[in-house]
Every structure is written in C-alpha cells, then in structure tokens.
Amino acid sequence: DEPHKELPDTPPAENTEDPTAPAGDRKVLIIYFSHTGNTRTIAGYIHDMVKSDMVELETEDTYTDDYDTLLAQIRQEVADEYCPPLATRIENISLYDVIFVGYPIWVETAAPPVRTFLTSYDLSGKTVVPFCTSGTSSAETSYRLVRSLCPHSTVLEGIQIRRGTYDTARERVTEWLRRIGIVESKE
Numbered sequence: 001d002e003p004h005k006e007l008p009d010t011p012p013a014e015n016t017e018d019p020t021a022p023a024g025d026r027k028v029l030i031i032y033f034s035h036t037g038n039t040r041t042i043a044g045y046i047h048d049m050v051k052s053d054m055v056e057l058e059t060e061d062t063y064t065d066d067y068d069t070l071l072a073q074i075r076q077e078v079a080d081e082y083c084p085p086l087a088t089r090i091e092n093i094s095l096y097d098v099i100f101v102g103y104p105i106w107v108e109t110a111a112p113p114v115r116t117f118l119t120s121y122d123l124s125g126k127t128v129v130p131f132c133t134s135g136t137s138s139a140e141t142s143y144r145l146v147r148s149l150c151p152h153s154t155v156l157e158g159i160q161i162r163r164g165t166y167d168t169a170r171e172r173v174t175e176w177l178r179r180i181g182i183v184e185s186k187e
C-alpha cells in the first residue's frame with residue numbers, strides 16, 4: 001500500500017477549547033513516530049484534547065523518502081523484528097500514568113521504531129493507548145504487537161485513521177477519547 005500524504009479537503013475544525021485535564025488526574029504522555037506527517041496530525045488532535053506532554057520518536061538513521069527502497073528495508077526490518085536505534089530519549093517516563101503510542105502501519109504492522117520504544121522502556125502498570133494511520137490495512141496485527149511488547153500494561157482500545165478519512169478524524173478522535181474514559185463526557 002503506497003504512502004500518501006493527505007491533507008483534508010477542508011481544513012479541520014479548529015479546537016476551540018483548552019485541553020482538558022485527563023479523567024482521574026492521570027499524567028499523560030503522547031509518543032509517536034511519523035514519516036510523512038499523518039500520524040503527527042492525529043497526535044496533535046489528541047494533544048489538543050487532553051492535557052499531556054508529547055514527544056516525536058526519531059531514529060538515529062533517518063528513513064529514506066524513496067518509497068521502493070523504504071518498503072524493501074521495512075519488509076526486512078519487520079521480518080527480523082529489528083529495533084532501529086532511537087535518537088529520542090524520554091526522561092522521567094516513570095512519572096506518566098497513560099502513554100499514547102502512535103505510528104503508521106508499515107508492512108501490515110506498527111512501524112519498527114515502536115518496537116524499539118516498547119522494548120526500551122518499562123511500562124509495567126501503565127495504561128498504553130495505541131493510535132495509528134494507514135492505507136487500507138487492518139490495525140489488528142499492530143495492536144497485537146503492542147500488547148505483546150508491554151505485557152504488564154493495560155492496553156486500551158486503539159484508533160486507526162485510514163487514508164481518505166481525515167475530514168472526520170478530529171471528531172472520531174474526540175469520541176474515542178470519551179469512549180475509552182480518557183476525557184470525561186460532558187453532559
């Protein structure tokens with residue numbers, strides 16, 4: 001499935017409210033990897049809604065922009081369960097209660113930097129929340145990977161934003177954050 005940088009036809013509605021403190025006074029961190037910016041957009045929607053810190057994961061070796069070369073490399077990395085070294089270091093991860101983990105689906109699973117992140121940090125006892133962007137693939141394999149790499153965390157229902165559906169993404173992210181109890185529903 002080819003990469004595709006997608007901008008909504010109409011600009012998404014601006015978030016007019018300040019981010020809300022997460023339900024239960026929990027401290028929230030959003031970490032994400034994004035090669036072409038789609039996952040960064042969704043991370044921004046979550047950050048707009050939930051009082052949180054946000055960190056973009058960067059690899060020591062930057063991935064190429066040449067799709068065919070990248071696809072061949074990622075096929076190999078996925079087959080090898082390779083953990084690309086991260087340039088990003090996260091201080092004080094122990095302070096956080098909830099960690100959102102965002103990534104593109106690459107070769108049917110989570111992009112390899114997520115494997116590095118989840119194997120490098122001890123997330124025992126924390127709540128982990130996956131979110132991803134993709135073409136047409138299912139996200140299930142990536143969710144299974146996330147669950148297997150943090151077996152002592154509570155992994156909540158994730159959200160997947162597929163290509164062609166960005167015009168409604170902000171609303172769906174908001175509904176999802178309420179459904180999983182991160183943001184309290186206002187009645």
Ligand SMILES: Cc1cc2nc3c(=O)[nH]c(=O)nc-3n(C[C@H](O)[C@H](O)[C@H](O)COP(=O)(O)O)c2cc1C
Pocket residue numbers: 001002003004005033034035036037038039040067070071074103104105106107108109133134135136137138
């Ligand atoms: C190397 C590579 C492999 C990909 N593999 C898949 C795939 O297996 N299934 C899919 O639905 N999308 C696949 N995509 C599309 C990306 O998931 C999609 O463009 C995503 O939104 C990119 O996120 P980003 O802009 O945050 O990097 C692939 C993209 C690349 C570059």
